[in-house]
Amino acid sequence: MNGMETKAKELLNEALHSGHGACPGCAMPIILRTLLHALGEKTIAAITAGCFGTISGSFPASPIKIPAYNTPFPSAGAAGSGIRAALDVKGDTETTVVAIAGDGGTFDIGIQAISGAAERNDDYIFICYDNEAYMNTGIQRSSATPWGAWTTTTPPSELKVQPKKDIVQIMAAHHIPYVATASIAYPDDFVRKIKKAQKIKGFKFIYAFSPCPVGWRFPSEITIRLARLAVQSKIFPLYEVENGERYTLNVQPEGVPVSEYLKPQGRFNFLREGDMERIQENVDREWERLMRRF
Ligand SMILES: Cc1ncc(C[n+]2csc(CCOP(=O)(O)OP(=O)(O)O)c2C)c(N)n1
Ligand SMILES: [Mg+2]
Numbered sequence: 001m002n003g004m005e006t007k008a009k010e011l012l013n014e015a016l017h018s019g020h021g022a023c024p025g026c027a028m029p030i031i032l033r034t035l036l037h038a039l040g041e042k043t044i045a046a047i048t049a050g051c052f053g054t055i056s057g058s059f060p061a062s063p064i065k066i067p068a069y070n071t072p073f074p075s076a077g078a079a080g081s082g083i084r085a086a087l088d089v090k091g092d093t094e095t096t097v098v099a100i101a102g103d104g105g106t107f108d109i110g111i112q113a114i115s116g117a118a119e120r121n122d123d124y125i126f127i128c129y130d131n132e133a134y135m136n137t138g139i140q141r142s143s144a145t146p147w148g149a150w151t152t153t154t155p156p157s158e159l160k161v162q163p164k165k166d167i168v169q170i171m172a173a174h175h176i177p178y179v180a181t182a183s184i185a186y187p188d189d190f191v192r193k194i195k196k197a198q199k200i201k202g203f204k205f206i207y208a209f210s211p212c213p214v215g216w217r218f219p220s221e222i223t224i225r226l227a228r229l230a231v232q233s234k235i236f237p238l239y240e241v242e243n244g245e246r247y248t249l250n251v252q253p254e255g256v257p258v259s260e261y262l263k264p265q266g267r268f269n270f271l272r273e274g275d276m277e278r279i280q281e282n283v284d285r286e287w288e289r290l291m292r293r294f
Contacts, residue, residue, distance in 0.1 A: 015041060020063040021054045025213035025220025027227065028055055030184045031129055035098070036066065038194035039125075043096045044087075046071050046079035048105035051136045051212075052129060076101035077113030080124045096198055097124035102210075103144035104134045107165050114205075118174040121202040125194070128167065128205070131212040139215040147282070148275055149267045151215070156270040163282070168241070171205040175244035178204040183238060185228035189250050193240070209236045217266025229261040234287045247294045258283050 015036030022029045028051060036043070045068040047053050053070050057063055071079040080099030087095055101110050106128035114126060133151050134140040141151040143165040154160045172179045177200045180193040190208070197204035211227055213220040230236035231251055235258060238250040258280045262268040271279075 015065045017063040017065075019061075020057065022051070023212075023214050023220075025211075025223045026051070026055075027131070027184050027208075027210040027212070027223055028052055028129055030223075031127075031208050031210060032056070032064070034184065034187060034190050035100075035127065035194060036064065038191045039096050039098065039198060041066055042094055043098060044083055045069070046076050046083060046097070046099040048076040048101040048110065049073040049136070050102035050105055050134075051131070052100050052102065054136065071099075073105055074109040075113060076105055076110055077115075077117045077126065080126060081113075081117045081120070081122045084122055084124045098127060099124060100127045100129065102135070103128065103130040103132060103167075104142045106130075107143045107167050111170075114171075115174065118171060118176050118203045118205070121176060123201055123203070125197045125204045125206060127208060129208045129210040130167075131210040131215060132164075133212075133215050135212050135215045148271050148279060150217075150270055151267070159270055168207055168239075171207075172241040172244050174203075176205060177202040177243055179241040180204075180206050181236065181238050181240075182206055182208045183227050183231055183236060184209070185224050185231060186238060186251060189238060215267070217269075218264050222264060226261065226264065229256060232256040233258045233261045234283050235261060237287070237290060239290075249294060 016033045020029055043066045045066060047056050047068055048071050056068050069079055076099040080097055084097045106114060130144050132144050132146060133142055139151050140153045141160055145151055145160050146164050147160055149160050150156060168179060168181060178197050182190040182193050193206060197206060209227055209230055211223045218226060231238055232254045233256045234253045240248045259276050
């Protein structure tokens with residue numbers, strides 16, 4: 001085989017092909033590619049309405065190699081449980097089931113089915129990709145939108161005043177075998193967590209940070225840098241929680257000022273005097289609260 005043929009074969013072996021519907025600079029194709037690489041092709045996905053649904057394609061055209069079921073907005077949790085149950089009836093214990101939903105489909109409308117699946121300890125992986133708003137329908141705020149952010153439903157005169165919901169603690173409080181946060185800026189850590197989750201029996205929750213150039217108003221070439229700054233400024237800590245009690249910190253942040261992460265994003269252009277300091281104090285307080293659990 002010559003070099004071209006080898007390259008072509010490699011591309012055909014990719015579980016995510018080009019031609020997906022993501023915007024330039026979107027974190028999701030990177031999340032999806034990482035996920036599919038780590039899980040392998042013996043995987044079935046349930047994907048909610050949201051940007052991920054458009055990226056993974058509309059029937060009959062799909063850029064992903066694995067079978068995927070597009071679910072209604074609230075139903076990724078229920079679909080994951082159902083697919084697992086159907087495979088169990090068929091005696092198929094080999095296939096990995098993964099349910100994928102955005103912050104809206106997880107924190108908000110999807111939470112009851114996810115909580116139910118977690119409580120029953122259904123055997124599949126749930127991935128929440130958090131782009132901190134309802135992006136697919138036009139950047140409306142969700143309960144994952146951070147304090148002080150602009151969205152189309154939190155205009156400059158009424159920026160978000162509620163803090164972000166702490167979904168990791170909510171899921172850890174279900175005492176499921178595995179909860180982990182993940183970032184595309186730390187791909188080895190991301191892959192390790194997916195592979196680890198795949199080996200554990202029961203309900204696994206992986207929470208992936210997903211910067212969105214369109215909704216957060218930043219240039220598409222700095223997606224990975226922002227993802228890294230979120231970790232290094234302690235805004236998005238990388239850690240694992242096993243059985244609701246065993247905490248492991250995976251990356252020790254440098255403690256970069258939050259302003260370095262916030263300033264490149266137009267959604268934070270409307271912060272008033274003193275707001276930046278207020279966000280910094282809040283991040284420091286949350287970090288100390290989290291560290292007490294380790
Ligand atoms: C019951 C219901 N309400 C509203 C919608 C419209 N809708 C489709 S996707 C979406 C937002 C999804 O937000 P999120 O889960 O954060 O995913 P993102 O679009 O950000 O990727 C909404 C409101 C719907 N499909 N079903
Ligand atoms: Mg979203």
